[in-house]
Amino acid sequence: MAKPAVHPAASSPDMPEAVARWVQEVRALTEPKAVHVCTGSDAEAAELTEQLVRAGELLPLNAERYPRCYLYRSNPNDVARVEHLTFVCTKSEADAGPNNHWMAPDAAHRKMDELFRGAMRGRTMYVVPYCMGPIDSPYARCGVEITDSPYVALSMRLMTRMGDAALARIGRDGVFVRGLHSIGELDPERRFIMHFPEELSIKSFGSGYGGNALLGKKCHALRIASWQARTEGWLAEHMLLLALESPAGETHYVAAAFPSACGKTNLAMLVPPASMPGWKVRTLGDDIAWLHPGPDGRLWAINPEAGYFGVAPGTNAKSNRNAYDMVRHDTIFTNVALTAEGDPWWEGLEGTPAIDWQGRPYDPKNGPAAHPNSRFTVSARNNPCYAAESDAAAGVPLSAIIFGGRRRALAPLVFEARDWRHGVLVGAGVASETTAAITGKVGVLRRDPMAMKPFAGYNFGDYWQHWLAIGERLTRPPKLFHVNWFRQDAGGRFLWPGFGENLRVLKWMIERVAGRAGALDTPIGAMPAREDLDLDGLELPPASLAELLAVDAPAWRSDLAHLAGEFDQYGARLPPVMRRELDEVLKRFG
Ligand code: SAT
């Protein structure tokens, strides 16, 4: 096997000048023992893997049943995103907005540079060039992550278009996002994720976990990109992207924004129920979409990522057959449990765990065997329903955008916004119960506008204004919807079966787009009557459906009053349209 290119002097012949200069600066600051510029080759990945296995950081799984699959155990204090340690550092605090933690750029740089000083001593520094989006797409944007974690370098290869082609594009673009990362000592007291949107740069220290460490993902493709998108006239959103093909062969592209661990991956990979033959779902993305008004007045979308960092627990042959098959080879698992045979295991799978996520013999007294936020990292190419359009330079035109959250009460199964402006209000009103994807309490209802609360790189007031401005440019905008798969009855049981059955709701949406499906007008928007939904082959008690499609006026009035209170904190940055739209809904309630 060929040895990877190790450049002790970090002077790859093809390296653009600006990258080389920055690498030297970082090298002087962090003092690594070696510098490795990643090429993205198979040989390099094999070498990195081998090295991690030798160091005991990657554990090979049962090679017969899970070929080329590995387990990575992160530090138990480092298993989720840390919002309280994540900052947006703009010159003006008001630009970061009340939705972000803010620090002045100078102070943040000083703090971070102190942490980074000498931090890579005795370690190899990996220079990871990557491209977010198809390599030849005008909508793609590049970055370079410098990290001392080979696990991060390997994961970035699965999650992005990483290596030589990205470096070449950076040379052509002349612009790239600088992401500096060190795992430091994994000390939660010395852990910060800082964003400098005005400088297109990121500094992340002290965590090796996904969203904190794979800087192409949330840090670049959402926080920095949302800022870039505002200045350039597009949108960077926390959305899955799917293609839905009807039995008649009509294809619609749909994007959907849900908070972390609320089923984006499952919806993006939906397997139609047996009672709906001929329908097909193909996946373009499961987490992030970049949206652009096209010359035809439609909104076009690309997925900037090339892989999935999905939640493992609950994934099984019944809930998501495609994902279940997808992670059977060439996958890195993080913080899952193991069976006695060396298979990965998590809650929701058959079989029994032998070793828990911390490497201890499994004992139910210690809690779940797999960490509730345990993950799989896998190339999108592994997905049996991968959409070839994922590589289209222009992206795909959207028919619909869906907002949603995890709400045991209030929000019905589905409703449709009256128009784009009303849809922006609906997006701003998204609320969801917190999940294990972030450090903190699980199950607490919080407002999560457009599922972007943790990810908008600037003031939400300006962000909504930008959404409204994008709408003005669309002569054929997608329809905007809101869904809630998570309604519960008084006994805490889910009212809707979810998973593949969600296709019934998607079908209603695209028939609305095509002008074929009926709806009832309600104060919150258009909703399907019972007969507007295809429920053939689904056993759903009529009382459940009635509850799923009910609009509880007093509860909505109080939710809207709460939203109005939230709007207050944005002061003069709140677009007046938002308040007018909110008042309009209240008026409809009479
Ligand atoms: O940890 S990530 O931010 O990458 C995943 C998520 O929370 O959505």
Ligand code: MN
């Ligand atoms: Mn996400």
